[in-house]
Amino acid sequence: MIFPSVAFLxxxxxxxxxxxxxxxxxxxxxxxFLLSASLFFYAWGEPVFVWLMVVSICWxxxxxRGIGHYQRMGADRKERICLCLxxxxxxxxxxxxxYTGFVTENINGIFGFALTIPEISLPIGISFFTFxxxxxxxxxxxRDVPAQRSxxxxxxxxxxxxxxxxxxxxxxxxxAAQIKCRQENWTDFSIGFTRFLCGxxxxxxxANEMAVxxxxxxxxxxxxxxxxxxxxxxxxxxxxxxxxFAGYSDMAIGLGxxxxxxxxxxxxxxxxxxxxxxxxxRWHISLSSxxxxxxxxxxxxxxxxxxxxxxNLWVVWLxxxxxxxxxxxxxxxxxxxxxxxxxxxxxHVESKIPIVLYRFWLLLVVLIGWVFFRAVSVTxxxxxxxxxxxxxxxxxxxxxxTLYLREYWFYIGIGLVFSIDxxxxxxxxxxxxxxxxxxxxxxxxxxxxILLLLVLSFLAKAQYNPFIYFNF
Amino acid sequence: MEKSSYRxxxxxxxxxxxxxxxxxxxxxxxxxxxQEVLSFAWMGNENLYNDALFGKRQLVxxxxxxxxxxxxxxxxxxxxxxxxxxxxxxxxxxMVWQYDMAEPAENIANFAQWLEMQGVDFYYIQAxxxxxxxxxxxxxxxxxxxxxxxxxxxxxxxxxxxxxxxxRAEIQKENKDRxxxxxxxxxxxxxxxxxxxxxxxxxxxxxxxxxxxxxxxLSLEDGYNITSYPHSFLGSQGKRVGRLYSGVDQYDYIAPVxxxxxxxxxxxxxxxxxxxxxxxxxxxxYEPLLLGNDDVETNKYACYFGGDxxxxxxxxxxxVNDKKILVIKDSFALPFTAFLANSCEETRxxxxxxxxxxxxxxxxxYKPDVVLMLYNPSSFGSKQMFQLLSEK
Numbered sequence: 001m002i003f004p005s006v007a008f009l010x011x012x013x014x015x016x017x018x019x020x021x022x023x024x025x026x027x028x029x030x031x032x033f034l035l036s037a038s039l040f041f042y043a044w045g046e047p048v049f050v051w052l053m054v055v056s057i058c059w060x061x062x063x064x065r066g067i068g069h070y071q072r073m074g075a076d077r078k079e080r081i082c083l084c085l086x087x088x089x090x091x092x093x094x095x096x097x098x099y100t101g102f103v104t105e106n107i108n109g110i111f112g113f114a115l116t117i118p119e120i121s122l123p124i125g126i127s128f129f130t131f132x133x134x135x136x137x138x139x140x141x142x143r144d145v146p147a148q149r150s151x152x153x154x155x156x157x158x159x160x161x162x163x164x165x166x167x168x169x170x171x172x173x174x175x176a177a178q179i180k181c182r183q184e185n186w187t188d189f190s191i192g193f194t195r196f197l198c199g200x201x202x203x204x205x206x207a208n209e210m211a212v213x214x215x216x217x218x219x220x221x222x223x224x225x226x227x228x229x230x231x232x233x234x235x236x237x238x239x240x241x242x243x244x245f246a247g248y249s250d251m252a253i254g255l256g257x258x259x260x261x262x263x264x265x266x267x268x269x270x271x272x273x274x275x276x277x278x279x280x281x282r283w284h285i286s287l288s289s290x291x292x293x294x295x296x297x298x299x300x301x302x303x304x305x306x307x308x309x310x311x312n313l314w315v316v317w318l319x320x321x322x323x324x325x326x327x328x329x330x331x332x333x334x335x336x337x338x339x340x341x342x343x344x345x346x347x348h349v350e351s352k353i354p355i356v357l358y359r360f361w362l363l364l365v366v367l368i369g370w371v372f373f374r375a376v377s378v379t380x381x382x383x384x385x386x387x388x389x390x391x392x393x394x395x396x397x398x399x400x401x402t403l404y405l406r407e408y409w410f411y412i413g414i415g416l417v418f419s420i421d422x423x424x425x426x427x428x429x430x431x432x433x434x435x436x437x438x439x440x441x442x443x444x445x446x447x448x449x450i451l452l453l454l455v456l457s458f459l460a461k462a463q464y465n466p467f468i469y470f471n472f
Numbered sequence: 473m474e475k476s477s478y479r480x481x482x483x484x485x486x487x488x489x490x491x492x493x494x495x496x497x498x499x500x501x502x503x504x505x506x507q508e509v510l511s512f513a514w515m516g517n518e519n520l521y522n523d524a525l526f527g528k529r530q531l532v533x534x535x536x537x538x539x540x541x542x543x544x545x546x547x548x549x550x551x552x553x554x555x556x557x558x559x560x561x562x563x564x565x566x567m568v569w570q571y572d573m574a575e576p577a578e579n580i581a582n583f584a585q586w587l588e589m590q591g592v593d594f595y596y597i598q599a600x601x602x603x604x605x606x607x608x609x610x611x612x613x614x615x616x617x618x619x620x621x622x623x624x625x626x627x628x629x630x631x632x633x634x635x636x637x638x639x640r641a642e643i644q645k646e647n648k649d650r651x652x653x654x655x656x657x658x659x660x661x662x663x664x665x666x667x668x669x670x671x672x673x674x675x676x677x678x679x680x681x682x683x684x685x686x687x688x689x690l691s692l693e694d695g696y697n698i699t700s701y702p703h704s705f706l707g708s709q710g711k712r713v714g715r716l717y718s719g720v721d722q723y724d725y726i727a728p729v730x731x732x733x734x735x736x737x738x739x740x741x742x743x744x745x746x747x748x749x750x751x752x753x754x755x756x757x758y759e760p761l762l763l764g765n766d767d768v769e770t771n772k773y774a775c776y777f778g779g780d781x782x783x784x785x786x787x788x789x790x791x792v793n794d795k796k797i798l799v800i801k802d803s804f805a806l807p808f809t810a811f812l813a814n815s816c817e818e819t820r821x822x823x824x825x826x827x828x829x830x831x832x833x834x835x836x837x838y839k840p841d842v843v844l845m846l847y848n849p850s851s852f853g854s855k856q857m858f859q860l861l862s863e864k
Contacts, residue, residue, distance in 0.1 A: 001518075007513075009489065010493045011496065014489065043513075044514075044516055186479060187479070193485065194482065399612045402613055403613025406611075407544055410542050441477050444477040445481040445484045445485075456531050457535035458535060460528050461549075461550075462550060
């Protein structure tokens with residue numbers, strides 16, 4: 001089940017809201033209900049893998065309790081063994097489901113073996129809930145939080161449906177207190193709900209429309225792809241992936257708030273970044289901060305020799321690339337970003353080039369990175385980039401490019417506009433106006449109502465729209 | 473003030489959401505058991521839930537209105553074969569993909585050869601498609617292959633000396649007004665166009681096969697009455713994009729003014745038989761589709777016979793000749809065959825999408841004087857519709 005679907009909007013969410021707010025009063029009952037609803041949400045279409053989720057919850061619960069127990073006993077070695085077991089168990093699960101096929105394929109390729117490549121279905125969201133579980137265990141080990149004594153509460157943390165399948169990766173210490181004790185209120189609920197609607201709009205009205213262009217361009221045979229359409233496809237994909245993921249994060253954060261939870265922001269207008277480092281402080285913030293806190297800093301971070309710190313960064317970007325998918329193109333994407341981060345770190349180019357120029361350069365670098373990310377293979381991405389830069393002798397423009405530009409100009413336009421922080425800029429300009437302040441009370445409900453009905457109209461028409469990050 | 477805005481927004485939007493949700497739940501839980509609902513959830517099959525969306529038609533219409541506002545010329549569809557395209561005259565159509573016509577042509581030619589051995593005349597009739605050569609302009613970047621496919625098929629039939637009537641060429645020859653040939657919102661031809669096609673074929677039967685057909689029977693002006701139902705028909709393509717995008721068509725019902733007496737037997741796909749008898753309207757028309765209700769989404773086009781069935785038998789009890797016709801058809805033949813039934817003693821329709829018998833046995837038993845095969849180019853993608861003979 002995905003958020004922008006009839007099943008979620010018309011059946012699951014209303015049911016959960018009604019039961020949660022009308023029939024349940026105590027926090028214990030509400031947590032139990034949310035856990036049950038989350039497991040049902042995950043089981044939807046994945047009835048087998050919900051047991052994997054249950055096993056993961058139980059495993060991490062036992063490991064966490066074990067770490068806590070050995071902490072109280074002062075048995076450091078046993079505590080570390082417990083942590084290692086926990087990490088290995090979680091990673092083994094992730095590697096088994098996500099990387100076995102990729103590893104086998106490459107062993108065959110490198111060593112000439114003929115091992116059977118296993119066809120293992122990927123449990124939805126496994127990368128997200130595994131990383132959440134890992135962050136819980138490490139935080140307990142570090143004594144940042146006590147081990148959770150309630151299986152229900154830990155289960156809720158790991159499986160909570162708003163962020164279960166596509167993040168953001170929520171740190172246990174950020175929500176531990178909220179699981180135990182939270183005060184839902186009408187203001188937070190309203191803010192959360194409108195945030196959810198914004199996310200729906202980003203996903204359905206922008207991301208899905210950009211996907212049409214991107215899919216057409218990236219699936220087109222090289223001989224038919226023109227330079228102009230290749231660029232259009234790459235720009236469309238850049239908008240698609242941003243609005244898809246940011247939209248989903250908005251929905252997750254909004255839904256969390258509706259149930260009294262505050263999740264950290266996951267995107268801060270990354271296409272307004274002033275440097276590559278800044279880009280990664282704005283894009284998928286929960287993932288980059290996870291790797292910083294659980295991989296980069298434990299390796300020594302930048303408190304070691306420069307060469308060692310570069311190595312640490314290389315490991316982080318290797319992991320970041322691999323995390324996104326079991327394919328060399330994701331690895332290439334990770335290394336692409338690593339290379340430009342290194343250029344900034346070593347040569348500080350961002351301070352030497354005029355900022356406007358550098359921002360365009362940065363957008364170009366990010367755009368090229370998205371070509372690696374989207375293309376079905378490294379070879380395919382190379383061919384696509386060659387077309388983009390006119391190296392294949394392809395024509396500049398054709399009727400297909402005209403068709404897609406003419407049909408989607410509106411969505412491209414609003415995508416470009418809303419990829420920068422026009423909302424805050426607009427609010428600053430308008431907040432001083434009394435007319436706006438008074439008019440807001442009418443305009444906002446009308447705007448959001450239109451947005452909701454428009455989204456529902458698109459869902460009614462399409463009835464099929466998978467998320468990009470669904471397979472992570 | 474800002475908090476109030478959020479609260480009011482939430483109240484209004486939640487009201488909208490819950491209104492639709494309550495209606496959807498009512499639709500879902502009526503007629504299904506909770507076990508069925510859960511089993512769909514278990515499989516991740518959301519069709520049951522999607523079909524239960526309350527106000528779906530209105531939402532699709534709203535979506536169409538949005539696209540109309542943006543002047544969108546191509547509207548995507550969950551079914552790639554149903555993508556709707558707006559042409560230069562404001563009409564909407566779907567595209568036909570390119571098909572290899574060699575096998576269909578071979579099958580038709582073999583069938584014609586077999587019929588010749590049985591002493592039965594055969595004509596393949598090429599119905600026009602909404603994309604009319606020399607008139608229809610598709611949006612830049614959109615390619616439709618309906619006419620290329622039809623040209624290829626007819627060229628191959630010509631090589632095998634199979635008789636055919638190309639109604640597209642007849643339209644060009646007579647310089648007919650292209651704009652009014654098809655419904656704006658449906659993929660079918662207008663009733664008047666179907667009548668014109670019938671009259672052309674009737675002329676061929678009279679001239680080439682020397683059939684005795686009174687002029688009144690072939691003349692729209694002299695022999696028939698047209699009853700118009702303005703703004704009454706939202707066709708197949710219009711339903712997919714909503715009336716705010718496509719508009720609504722006028723439906724014209726045509727019936728003879730001369731005396732008629734028919735007996736009709738319709739065999740449905742489930743094997744049951746519906747029989748009707750009486751005048752043209754009493755026997756050949758499925759009245760619930762014509763006069764049943766004011767819902768524009770009622771398929772008025774299919775009021776002749778009520779739709780597509782495996783087999784339909786029409787006996788003309790006031791026939792002026794003793795001729796028998798077999799029409800192998802798609803849905804374009806519904807009004808066409810209704811009018812054709814006035815020209816002979818018995819007319820039968822076979823729809824190969826639903827007919828499960830052997831054509832050779834059927835024809836050997838029925839012994840028609842002529843077999844007509846009437847297809848429009850959007851039927852070319854169906855291999856089943858060209859499985860004419862049991863053995864090749």
